[in-house]
Amino acid sequence: MNKDLLSIEDLTREDIEHILDRAESFAEVSGRAIKKVPTLRGRTVINLFYEASTRTSSSFELAAKRLSADLVSIKAAGSAADKGESLKDTVQTLSAYDPAAIVIRSPHVGAAALVARWSAAAVVNAGDGKHEHPTQALLDLYAVRRRVGSLEGLKIWIVGDVLHSRVARSNILAFRRMGCEVTVCGPPTLIPRDVESLGCTVRYSLEGSSRADVIYALRMQSERMEGSFVPSLREYAARFQIDGRRLGPHQILMHPGPVNRGVELAAEVIDSPQALIVAQVEAGVVVRMAVLYVLLAGGGPSLAAAGEAGGAMARPAESEPQPA
């Protein structure tokens, strides 16, 4: 693992599995009455959100708090960024707090990567423009893995507005990395040119989607859609809405939320047993705990010698498997 989590591209399959395994451990923590462990006590996590977000920011906040980190949440509105401060100046100012991690969401592609260059903290990309949203992809993998056990060989159909979706991009990469077959499906106006280069197949109709194990519907951002990218939401729904007729009893339905009821998903499938949507939200907290844990535990700045001399618990004789 690198210092930061900027893109699914940076992760190996082993890295991803490691994070998902950790998330399983945190799921146990989240099942307790006291959903908190002291793992990151005394360390500071900064949430820097330049874009509106409810579930991502709240789940990162909960993740940091359940790891006992000190948390500063900054939303663009009302922050110095609103007053024209550049991202670099903001990051330099925040660096004075010596954060262990900075979680950033920005409307600009590459913002997280820039922050990672400017800061010694571990930087987590919580969405950069239409580029990537790696923790969403990880929590999606986690939710699927929990439901079906293994990701290998699963057929995933990602349906809808792939063009404007960082979730789609991260998920194509993530599911591919885990050995899944990925098909993207939507109106041709909403499928990015050359998206096949990410390793997926392109379809312009749902025909054949009954062979999918997972149907991942994307959010239609209706406010900027109608008339330009699709003629109408009505026509979109007629062709691409996942409804009871198009969702098989053994298929899994996913959606990154928030759902436009009656557009990308029909009401009857949202609450169907096939839907994994609530599990995805639940996975958000434990996977983000796992990401913070994996980035911040271990890999500390100190020398190996410090571990030997100071960290008595690190001694293998007490709790670790030993070399034969």
Place this chain on the structure above:
Amino acid sequence: MTEAGEFLERREGVDAEVLIRGAHLLDPRSGLDGPGDVLVREGRIAVLGDPCGLEAPEGAEIVEGAGLHAFPSFVDPHVHLRTPGREDEEDLDSGTRAAAAGGFGAILAMPNTDPVIDSAPLVRSLRERARSEARVPCGFLAAISRGQAGRELTEMAELRDAGAVAFSDDGLPVQRAGVLRQALQYQRLAGGVLALHEEDPSLSGTGVMHEGPVSALLGLAGIPSISESTAIARDAAIALYEGGRVHVQHLSAAESVAAVAHAKALGAQVTAEVTPHHLTLTEEALNNYYLYSYRHRLPGRG
């Protein structure tokens, strides 16, 4: 491939039983070029025979073809039935009667009516009327953009399902390259060729005729040939990029022919049509007769 026929409608009726006797038969596709008889049964050519060698079946109409030519029927991919909205000018009955009289066996009607054909119910109602009124098989195009305003795509997929044979904003160019691109992308889903009225309004301006010596002489504002040819070059390039199919409507200038040829050489899926008057008349018609009635939205060119 969808059969074009499934998009065509015509009036129910008794299929013709006709014997054409002794006409000069001409069919470039089969190489037929000489006198002969044609027996039509149930609307289809059943037998070709030697001149005056076939017997007319009971009840069949007989056409004496001596001195006449018989061709395979023509197809006009660009007609205006002016329905709905201007039925005083033309309607399904008059337009398809004219087509039949002129030897046209199928026609495609443009959607720049009032209202513009940009929704599925309009297409369905036109097809319904064609089933009761059309004398020859008749197909209907739907608009590319809502109200032909050039900004928002029509529900092309639904229009196609409703039976739109193709798409066109005829009468107006699709000015925004981005909209045309989206339409070409959407074509992958909806099917249906995009028939394009090619013109750059910023070049044609207030022009009323071909820009050249005659317009200079007459003092009429000219429309330069590049108004059309540059639009064709642009749209063909977009079609090539998106792998879509476009059809150039009423092409009128030599430069446009070159632009189509060039695009085809590059692999673009482009077809074109030309009108009889663009083949037979030039701006000289205006000069010689000074008849404003020759003015045409797309100018005759030298």
Place this chain on the structure above:
Amino acid sequence: MDQKVVLDREDMRRTLVRIGHEIVEKTGGRDLAVVGIHRRGAVIARRIHEHLTELVEQPVPIGDLDISFYRDDLALRRDQPVVHSSHIEFPAEGATVVLVDDVLYTGRTVRAGIEALFDYGRPERVQLAVLADRGHRELPIRPDYVGKNLPTARAERVNVRVEEIDGVDEVTIAPNPAEVAA
């Protein structure tokens, strides 16, 4: 490697049986629960638990704890500890919880274990059972039940091996290779 076996298979068995008896004597066997610390502590806890269920009439719940998230050296370590899942599926409230680990050394693991345990509830009492106590405490922690006291040098290593993980039951003392090399 030059290592000395201090407990063999039979020694270990007898030692754990004895600890079971001591636990019953000291607690009266009421409201008992056994919780092992991953990984080998959990194995040893299961064995003690087996003996206890023979000695005590009422059921004795068993659990295991992973203390990775409670370590005090997470920021210091270069590598990440191997994390296992914890399983405490009984109410800790009111119980006498016997925490079990293989080797007691600095006391930091036990401290983390106690802290982890308290996140599941508030036990009446917490006691500590270890297979081996090798000294060198860094915290004020004292075991209630000790299998064997092993006076060692810091440079030495105590290896507890259990059949379930290592294929053999034994406790050995060996010079720590890292420190020998230094």
